[in-house]
Amino acid sequence: xxxxxxxxxxxxxxxxxxxxxxxxxxxxxxxxxxxxxxxxxxxxxxxxxxxxxxxxxxxxxxxxxxxxxxxxxxxxxxxxxxxxxxxxxxxxxxxxxxxxxxxxxxxxxxxxxxxxxxxxxxxxxxxxxxxxxxxxxxxxxxxxxxxxxxxxxxxxxxxxxxxxxxxxxxxxxxxxxxxxxxxxxxxxxxxxxxxxxxxxxxxxxxxxxxxxxxxxxxxxxxxxxxxxxxxxxxxxxxxxxxxxxxxxxxxxxxxxxxxxxxxxxxxxxxxxxxxxxxxxxxxxxxxxxxxxxxxxxxxxxxxxxxxxxxxxxxxxxxxxxxxxxxxxxxxxxxxxxxxxxxxxxxxxxxxxxxxxxxxxxxxx
Ligand code: FE2
Numbered sequence: 185x186x187x188x189x190x191x192x193x194x195x196x197x198x199x200x201x202x203x204x205x206x207x208x209x210x211x212x213x214x215x216x217x218x219x220x221x222x223x224x225x226x227x228x229x230x231x232x233x234x235x236x237x238x239x240x241x242x243x244x245x246x247x248x249x250x251x252x253x254x255x256x257x258x259x260x261x262x263x264x265x266x267x268x269x270x271x272x273x274x275x276x277x278x279x280x281x282x283x284x285x286x287x288x289x290x291x292x293x294x295x296x297x298x299x300x301x302x303x304x305x306x307x308x309x310x311x312x313x314x315x316x317x318x319x320x321x322x323x324x325x326x327x328x329x330x331x332x333x334x335x336x337x338x339x340x341x342x343x344x345x346x347x348x349x350x351x352x353x354x355x356x357x358x359x360x361x362x363x364x365x366x367x368x369x370x371x372x373x374x375x376x377x378x379x380x381x382x383x384x385x386x387x388x389x390x391x392x393x394x395x396x397x398x399x400x401x402x403x404x405x406x407x408x409x410x411x412x413x414x415x416x417x418x419x420x421x422x423x424x425x426x427x428x429x430x431x432x433x434x435x436x437x438x439x440x441x442x443x444x445x446x447x448x449x450x451x452x453x454x455x456x457x458x459x460x461x462x463x464x465x466x467x468x469x470x471x472x473x474x475x476x477x478x479x480x481x482x483x484x485x486x487x488x489x490x491x492x493x494x495x496x497x498x499x500x501x502x503x504x505x506x507x508x509x510x511x512x513x514x515x516x517x518x519x520x521x522x523x524x525x526x527x528x529x530x531x532x533x534x535x536x537x538x539x540x541x542x543x544x545x546x547x548x
Contacts, residue, residue: 187403188283189376191272194352194407195321196236196243197438198269200259201508204248207265208235211244214455216347221330222337225250232256235337236330241351242440243330245269259315265508267435269309269317270355272407277322281308289374292317302328310374313359313367313411314433318375347451353439353518354399354408354526358426360433364396364413371400371409380408385415387528390535392548393421399526410526412436422538425547429510437503439516445500446479448517449487458505460537461488473529474498478521492529497522503534511545 201207211217217237224233231254234247247268249256259268274280278295285291293309306322321331329336359367371377377400385394394415401408414423426436442448453459467485471477474493479500484491489502497520504515527534542548 187376189274189280189402191274191402191404191407193241193273194355195271195273195319195323196245196269197267197352197355198234198245198247198271198319199265200256200263200268201246201248201265202260204233204235204246207246207248208237208244211237211246212342212344214452214457215239215349216345216451216455217242217244218344218346219337219339221334223334227333227335229333234334236334239346239349242349262431263315263434264430264510264512266430266513267316267355267438269319270312270409270435271319271321274320274322275324277306277308277320280320280322281310284310284374287374288370293319298332300328300332302326302332305331307331312370313357313363314430316357316433316435345451347455348442348444348448349440349517350443351441353441353516353520354410355438356397356410356412356436358412358423358430358433358436360427361414363433364398364411367411368398368400371411375402377402377407377409381410381525383528383531385417388415388531388535390417390532390539392419392539393417393424393535395421395423405524419539419548420542422535422542425542425545426512428547430512435513437514437516439501439518442517442519445489445502445517445519446483446487448519449489449502450483452504452517453487457507459488460503460505460534460541462490462533462537466490466533490527490530490534492523492525492527494523494525494528496524499523499525499527501527501530503537505541511542511547 220238221236289310295308298305303326305326309319380401381399383397394417399410500519
């Protein structure tokens, strides 16, 4: 079937934050990103600035307001730090905008051609759940570091080593009660995605709380967006806690891929990134559940890395604690060894670990 929105993958993730200088430094020191580009008053912006960092195919942008009352300041005041843009790489950003807006997508940015001495760059955008936007990025005729308007950002005395993070595996959105199916339809109808997996409250429920989830994927599988909504449980679910503290729908977690999770998580932990901890008993019957794996059990147990298997192989994964003050966004670190699924076998142990954290915060 003809894919009306061919996507080449995630181009970048842009966060609106209270302090972009310090946020970008945290991602460099703790996650091993390298400085890439900068825009701010020195490049002609009057009311905001952005620091751009990258690591292999991952690019993160941290944007903050320099003034009160701007849309960025309002966003940070309402949501705290969070994801504003999930930017997708396309061959033709004008066509991407036309195809999606003609199918009901709400425009956030008409196609714009930006030029500098490094070539021509085209960007457009549409709104998705909450205040999140998808930007379509066409950079095939552009050879600069990031995009026109940004200057290269280098640091001479500061060095930070990579942690082995490679690319965005998937980005999960939390939406409100009864909003999962409308957003599933949005991704199907407006963006040509399909629903590849579904989890109901029987799959994802602990003694206390529940959620439902549907995984949306684009045609070539490079872009995957699971959508969660809360389900009725005895106590407040993690999605409800997110919706309360984020003051609405938004990106719950971004999964970052590595080809050596033991190395990556060892590095992240030694640099201060905190992860959810499952009980040690999780490892007692792990190999009975998932069968033979290439990794030694001892380092997985020591680092708290989870394992799950599906028909095609297995995966190793681990979830960070929230990475800003509010109990909202977090990261997943994932290494796939054939498996294309999302760790359903770990849901119960994982959600119980999340609930223990919610309990500590008084939010269960
Ligand atoms: Fe995930």
